[in-house]
Amino acid sequence: MDKENAEPAAKNDSLWNLKSIFSKKTSAAAAENPPNDNPPLPFLAAHTNSVVSRCSKILGISAKELQALFDVELPDNLRQPPSYARNFLEFCSYKALHLATTKPNYLTDKEFCHLTFDMMVAWDDPGVDSNLIDKETASCSNQDVEGEDGWSLFYFNSTKMAFQVVITQMSSVLVLTIKKLMLHMFWKFFIYEFVISYYQHHLCQLCYCKHKVDDKKTVGPEAFARIAPACPIIADVTTVHNLFDVLTSSSGSRLHFLKYDKYLRSLDKVAKSAQNALGPQAIAALSLADDEIIIDVDGTVPTQPVLQHIGMSAWPGRLTLTNHALYFEPGVGLYDKAVKYDLATDMKQVVKPELTGPLGARLFDKAVMYKSTTTAEPVYLEFPEFKGCSRRDYWLDICLEILRAHRFNRKYSLKGNQQSEVLARAILGIFQFHAVREAFRIALSNYKALLCFNLAESLPGGDMIIETLASQIALITPSAGQQEVSVSPNANRQPIFPVAFLTLIRLRIVSPKEGEVNVEATYPAGNLHVGVANPLEAVVKQLEQNTGKAEAAQATVDQVKVEGIDTNVAVMKELLFPVIEIYSRIERLASWNDPYKSLMFVVIFSYLIVRGWSKYLVPSILVFIALVMLWRKYFWRRRQLEACKIVAPPSKNAVEQLLLLQEAISQIESLIQSGNVALLKIRALLFAVAPQATDKLSVVLFAMALGLVFVPVRYVILMGFLEYFTRYMPLRREDTERGMRRLKEWWIRIPAAPVQIVKPDDKKRK
Template sequence: MGTGSNNSSPSNRRDNSSGSNFFKSILFFNSNSKRLSDDDSPRPIPLLSPIANSVVSRCSKILSIPTEELQHCFETEQPDAVKQPSTYARNFLEFCSYKALHLVTEHTDYLSDKEFRRLTYDMMLAWEAPGFDNEPLDTETASCSNHEVEGEDGWSLFYSSSTKMAVEVDKKKTVGPEAFSRIAPACAVVADIITVDNLFDALTSSSCNRLHFLIYDKYLRMLEKVIKAVKSSLGPQSPSRLELSEGEFILDIDGTVPIQPVLKHIGMSAWPGRLMLTNYALHFEPLGVGLNEKAVRYDLAMDMRQIIRAELTGPLGARVFDKAVMYKSICVTEPVYLEFPEFKGNSRRDYWLDISLEILQAHRFIRKYNLKGSQQSEALARAVLGILRYRAVKEAFHLSLSHYKTLLCYNLAESLPGGDAILETLSSHLALLNASPSEHDSVGPLNSKQGLKLPVSLLALCRLGIMSENGAHINEEAVDVALDVRVGEVNPLEMAVKQAKQKAGRVEAAQATVDQVKVEGIDSNIAVMKELLFPVIESFNCLQVLASWKDPWRSTAFVVMISYTIFRGWIKYVLASIFVILAVLMLWHGHAKKGRQLNALKISAPPQKNAVEQLLTLQDTITHVESLIQDGNIILLKVRALLFAALPQATDGVALLLVLVAVLTAVIPLKYLILLVFLEAFTREMPLRKASSDRWLRRIREWWVRIPAAPVLLIRAEDKKRK
């Protein structure tokens, strides 16, 4: 920044805030640059619409560059692809906007100045109507009387009365998603290219997908308050007694209000305290009379197999309230439950779950792609800025966002189908970043015109005063900022997110159909399952009829056909034939339906039961399942007894049988063994074999009953939970 305060005249200037001082002095940021006067006011460009000319003129004043020179820079610096006549006006507007925003955001308090918010919103309006053939705005005004910031020569930084080009934001004018996604990410604090669409959806949830200035202005003002709250915890006036490591700072604190503490549960014990999230860990500081314990740190940066998820909790270990976050790692002996009591809902818990997972997943991303230096800091800075935006939206509009609509980039990548492609693209993007010219060779070839790239999110945190540039090892001289938006280009991150969201849309549509067909009640679900498995059940019943030999001619024909198939070695083609038949049926149905909706499956509903009858049915089902599990355990225990010769005579017989089977398997071809097993199993009910088969089955059951079960000793673990 320059020496504007030395060259300006306080007597003819209004000074209302530090943000206003910045915008007054930005015109003089370079003492050697030529100052513009009323006579040198920016001239309109015929190709642009009135609102676009207004924005370009304000950018020209911020940069202290005439509009003609800006246009010349655009034509010489940008490739021919972005200078096509159909997109020239819009791309030139983007070029001016990005350069101006890069300069404006060098100051710490730019979010506090309404003229900055008005300028960025006008940029979005101009993006939607950049050309001269676009319909102009309904209202034009010479100045902004309430918020005009005047320079030394009597004209406003953003609105010039001499050019008659300033355009007040009309309350009827709104911004669409494309304009927002092209302008907002140019300021890393305002939006991230990965979550910009979700941010727009959150801001326009009640305005038919169009963004009003009042909503945008409220969001930025709340974002400024959140940033100030984070900065207030950095100095000696911090409300916590934490011993933070170098580069660690507090992102949010909960439990400071006595009537709304955070409860920490371990086993059956619980005590209140304050929970703090930093960019590296969760810290819990116990509160109460006589408690002098230091805050407990739960690390999120190291690879300790951490698990963070929503969990039920309650007094004395009871699982009653769905308002807790569970933390588990190899460094804690028991899971830690952090409960967020509130009278209605669990939004408090959901917020802390989301932001804790964001920091955890950011560090996992760093470890997975082995990021170091400025790349690591940039990856973590993205998570930090996402949390600040999430907190601002939550406090300003009290919104509850789903996983697919989250404002946290790493959470979004984890929740979207194919989200790993987003992280891979992000890692490729971070590979172009360097902290110093000495590291230039470590990232491969770069565009010679672009040179070294600065991390945009990390740089934004440094400019806001949350991180120091010395600690971040950033040198802004003679290097380019790696903006997520480029003039006339689509960021690969944006493409990866759109592809993942398309898959997510199909997943949500499929899940909606799943939710629609869910039925309640055990009887109803059994009826649905029987109807769906009707072809399988009927096929099994037909096989049972054939195996019972009630119709000897059909059974004989079936045995001969299957035996001949096995003997000829055609059995391997049977499964392939079934797959081919199923594929042909599916293709035929697809051709016959031609996109028509599938007819609903009609099922006869069972008689309705009251609550008591349903409980009795559930009890009977559980008892039946328990009996099946017991029978399975008994079989396994008897097999164990045979293996360890609990009954030596039976064990000897089984061993001889296994040896005989092994010899037969080694000597006889496999197809003959399959044929032998099939004939033995399918001809048991044959009249010639029925009597002998029944006798042998009886002997086998009697032999099995005589096998003792191996003993079992249940050892109860001692209850070590603290009372």
């Protein structure tokens, strides 16, 4: 009985010890983070109150004062009950984020990471009627908002409490097991106390880390789109939805904290590499301008070189992209003088993917081709890799983004801060693209581009994005230093500030010129305004539906593609069956195999032509097709379109497929040759190489011209119709055959105009 009572007592003691450690940690955290004097606002949920409390700490004012500012600065329509809590949360978030982003290295600050993520979580359900799991811990006050290292404690819920209890019970069992094993050892008292204390401490750390990481809170797309662009380095308004899709590609369209934290850490690495790249040695080696920024460098690792192909020669080297040009430095380790390929000035630049290989052979699809008016011949920059072409695609996208940003500046004649803001937006987009590529290794489709100007080129209706962006950039003061401006909420046109350019300045990537921009001025976070959709955001939302339709249509196109020449020909014949059938019926009527049907056809259509009703023929066909489509839409809408059934041709092996392809190419070649011969004979007739044939053709052309001038058009159409459909009737068949024979003989006797093939002068370097 003593043993039976001893074991539960030991379990209770170990459980008490574990709880005591948690209580010590809680008391220590409470000592480090004194309780907040701000009472919770009654119209906000517990998690929203925690966010507002942290925002008030950053701003140095109480939550009540924030609410008073909100009521004063925002118009009445944004302070209505249905959206009051959410708009107030946006108001506090935007003001706090503006100050939080002024601190150095804020991307690696865990408090900043958790604050922005908590803002997104709170945005989904900001009011007291929230349906989130936080209701289970609504009794937690604001002073329990933050734990150690800035981790948010309002994620705690009953599920995690149950998990912690299970872990605690498991710990007691393990403690008893260790105790039994050590009772037989001489040094049991020393090791027992050490092992038990060490184990309990690290088990508590495990529970605490599990509490922090196993977070059931996730963020939706709308919350991410409203909060993330407030920090321009994190997301851009135009591409924020695509960024969210990339970050949530493996989590069911819900953003988890671990993914978000990993993205911010990768983004910080990219930004710091850009800070460190612009050193005195790089400026001297590349002869960079004062406002030139190094965005990315490749080819520094010997196992991943960059090859420059010009003609039949190739050199390895280092490739550098700035906000104005591409620089290629030939060499390995020690580099020669850099060659500049300009992207800023208008020189009819062409940047596109291309095939390349040794000695000019087109074997590998891993190169970017650059061509302009200053290059004698195209330059190919190859990015060798064993699998895929993701490295080439990345450099192609970022080069095109800089090129299109400069074209945008030239098209709308932007200067000063306006031009700097456009380039800064492109640079920040490249940083985000680079961070996603390094952290998640995800291939993007054309419609999921993370670069603003590339997205506008690939997205259906992307010109609307360009026009809206141009109208916004035009509101930025082009030259004078931006002063602190109080934004009037009742203004018809919200002011725009160079927030992307200011972000680069705060990241110490760009050094501002005197009078260019006021770094200390107060700007709206990301040019976002409380309760009001950014015009760019509205345009992107409008285009999302078209994008979805385009992607769905492209998916159906990919499904119906078949392989093999004979199979594709069979599919085409089946799809063109109605047209082929109509043409064959008309041919049978013109051949007069059934004289009665042919006669009725000729009489009816001749009457229509004489009466002048032939002009209604094509409109009637179009109206008939439209009526058939509408009838199928409204009366057959419940019926699904049946798949077109194609009888597959006999299967052929690889050799037979090659022979079939060779035969098809030969037929196409013969058709092209016949067309060229006909064109050369017409050229000979025009230049009177055959005088007799030219005379006859001239008489015929004069007669046709007189007929078109003096004879009404409907009678000309009637004569053409009767000529075509009566030439094989029994009365005219023999004369028609004789006439066709004479026409062929006349055509054969016409010589072809001479042709001389001249070989091009190959001046490529060997």
